[in-house]
Amino acid sequence: MRAHLLIDVPAMAVAISLMPTLGWPPVAGIGCAVSALHTWAVLDPRAALYGPVRWRLPAGSPGVALTFDDGPNPEVTPLVLDRLAAFGCKGTFFVIGEHVRKHPDLIRRMASEGHAIGLHSDRHARSFPFWLPGRMVRDLRANAEAIAQITGAPPPTLFRPPMGIKNPFVGHAATTLHLTTVTWTATGRDGVATTADRAFARLLPALQPRSILVLHDGCEPGRPGDRSTCLAVLDRLLPEMNRRSLPGVVVG
Ligand SMILES: [Zn+2]
Known part of the structure; x- marks a missing residue:
């Protein structure tokens, strides 16, 4: 809430100060525009107003990055890993x-099979x-240390914000920890x-x-x-990627 107030309260103050000069309609229009801009910046996976985001792979990448959130899950994650292995795909x-x-x-298995691991x-x-x-x-340091203690590798640098929500504070935290914020092209x-x-x-x-x-x-x-929907989707997605000669690659 605090981060949103940083945007909304100054915008409201400016709007109120302009009201005697401009009247209601233009002020209401400005308010709506600021609110729409803020909502877009928070929710649109491509919006970089509150910090850089990676919503697609770098130019020239021939592959698709399959990413999986909210795990590891003892029932589903092993089956996801089995499916990725069967098609020679890497996931994040x-x-x-x-x-x-x-x-x-499960974290050890992800690392040993060449998948990328990021913070959530x-x-x-x-x-x-x-x-x-x-x-x-x-919170993110605890998340990173839990992973690094298991893999023995340096802490992850990829980060997907919970619920995919970005704001100035999330952006600041990611910058402080030198994290790459990864959103998505499609969910x-x-x-x-x-x-x-x-x-x-x-x-x-x-x-x-x-x-x-x-x-x-996984689940929160x-x-x-x-x-199980994740597995059913993978059972269609992976053969289709194979048919289109699209390799499954990690988010780099
Ligand atoms: Zn999540």
């Missing part, structure tokens, strides 16, 4: 610290976007109630070089759910 897993500490074997916060708190930057930094929205048909249909138009696609192999802590 944005993992939650709490799950990492419970399932270190330590507990995936719904209130994360409303925290002050210092608390965000502490299957398989983490919410949807069918494999719908999720696949959402991803299919983006099945081309440089795309970053989102699926969910304390919010269990069915993640």
Whole structure:
């Protein structure tokens, strides 16, 4: 909330100060425009107003990056890894610290099979976007240390904000930790109630070089759910990538 107030309160103050001069309609228009700009910057995966984002792979990349959020999950993640291995694809897993500490074997397997591992916060708190930057930094450090202790490698530098929400504080935390904020080209929205048909249909138009696609192999802590949709989508996506000669690559 604080970060949003940094934008909304000054905008409101400017609007009120202009009201005697301009009257209601232009001020209301300015207010709507500022509000729309802020909403776009927070929610649009391509919006870089609050910090740089990687929503697609660098120019020249021949592949597609399959990314998986909210894991590792003991039921689903091994099956995701099996499917990726069967097609010779690499994926990028944005993992939650709490799950990492419970399932270190899955983190080891991701690392040993050449997949990339990124941060997705330590507990995936719904209130994360409303925290002050210092608390965000502490949370992300805990997330990174949990992974690094298991892999023995340097802490991850890729970061996907919880719920994909960006704001000035999230941007500041990412900059402080020298993290690359990774959003997406398309999301299957398989983490919410949807069918494999719908999720696949959402991803299919983006099945081309440089795309970053989102699926969910896990659930937020304390919010269990069915993640079989992720597997059903992969069973269509991977053969289609194969047919189009699109390699599955990590987010670099
Ligand atoms: Zn998530």
